[in-house]
Amino acid sequence: MDKPEKLREIAARLTDHYGPIWRRPGGDLLDILIGTILSQNTSDLNRDRAYAELRRRFASWEEVLSAPVEEVEQAIRGAGLHRQRARRIKQVLARLWEERGELSLEFLAELPDGEAERWLLSLPGVGKKTAYIVLLFGLGRPFFPVDTHIARVTRRLGLVGENEEPHAALAPIVPRGEELGLHLYLIRLGREVCRARRPRCQACPLADLCDYVLSKLHPALRTLLRQGHPPPLLVQYEDGDTEPAHVDREGMLALAADPEVCYLEPSRKLSPKEDPG
Ligand code: SF4
Structure with missing residues (x-):
């Protein structure tokens, strides 16, 4: 079984195992981007709390842009690394304001995939995972964001080599149209079954496909x-x-x-x- 075939089989098994995904792409792109910046290296709970507090204290992204950075830091304290994140958020908003004259990312919907990707990656502190989350979750574009769970699970499954960069290794083999489902399924598998320490391979629907098991x-x-x-x-x-x-x-x-x-x-x-x- 080659890697694209294996990943198709994995997508089919995880769909059977977890059931269909009802989530559809959509939402405000700038909200998704700021939420994702807040999620870097922290838990979903901390991100949600920090995001909710940011929205509670500031009525708009324009207010965040004009507020002193210390006030933004205070609002997002719960997410950790609040100084660095507050600076990032303000830099992103400032760049958007200077370049587009408004605080909106909706123009990305008009750009081809490659151009939208390049624009997002040119923002300070925005890497592939963050950019691809905006493009996949917001616009349904065919990008595959890789977080720490997906990187670990796909390495164990033998889809990503030890020295390969996961985004580059997975992009050509993720079945078109399965990006959102696979992303969510693999994160769930990584959290619940394929944990960093002592993976629960006996409970895993992919054990017979897994290089870690075969090793x-x-x-x-x-x-x-x-x-x-x-x-x-x-x-x-x-x-x-x-x-x-x-x-x-x-x-x-x-x-x-x-x-x-x-x-x-x-x-x-x-x-x-x-x-x-
Ligand atoms: S079989 Fe084990 S190592 Fe392989 S994906 Fe499943 S839990 Fe992870």
Whole structure:
């Protein structure tokens, strides 16, 4: 299975697993941009609180632009890094005012994808993730923002190489039209199942597609698994215990996905006495 095919299969399985996404692109683009600047390196809860406080204290983005930076800092304190973020927000608003004469990003809807992307990336402190969130969530354009969860999950799945930049690696293989759903599904999988420490592979609908799981198999077993001929196994557990097993393909993958199992390798043929099956 090549990477585009694998990602199509992943999108289909996650849609089955989590159900369809009803969210549709839309909303004010500048609101989305400022909300995303507030979300960088903080939790959704802190971002939401900081954004709500900013909107409560200032009636418009024009008021934020003309307010002293200290007042903006106070409003967004809850998001952390409030000095840096307040400066960023004011720089973005100032640039927009100077260049467009109004505080609106709706002109992006008239630009082709590449031009809209370049314009957003030219803003101070706006990287690919932030720019692509505005373009995908606001305008439904075919961009794929990668956050820390998506970067971790897609590396483990073998879609992004160790030294590859995730946006560059994923952009050519994300199925067109699946960007929004895949983005939301992979973040949810990363939060609930494919956690940074001790991923819950046994509960994951992608275990048989995952390089992290397959990496626990001895290389000879990977070949035999692809051929559909699982041999007797030696299972090594984290606590040092070793035991023989004779399982089918599903059983082998379930063992590989077990967090207690650290390694699987082919065993000599089991004697009838040892053979658990
Ligand atoms: S099988 Fe495990 S490592 Fe792979 S994506 Fe699922 S939870 Fe993450």
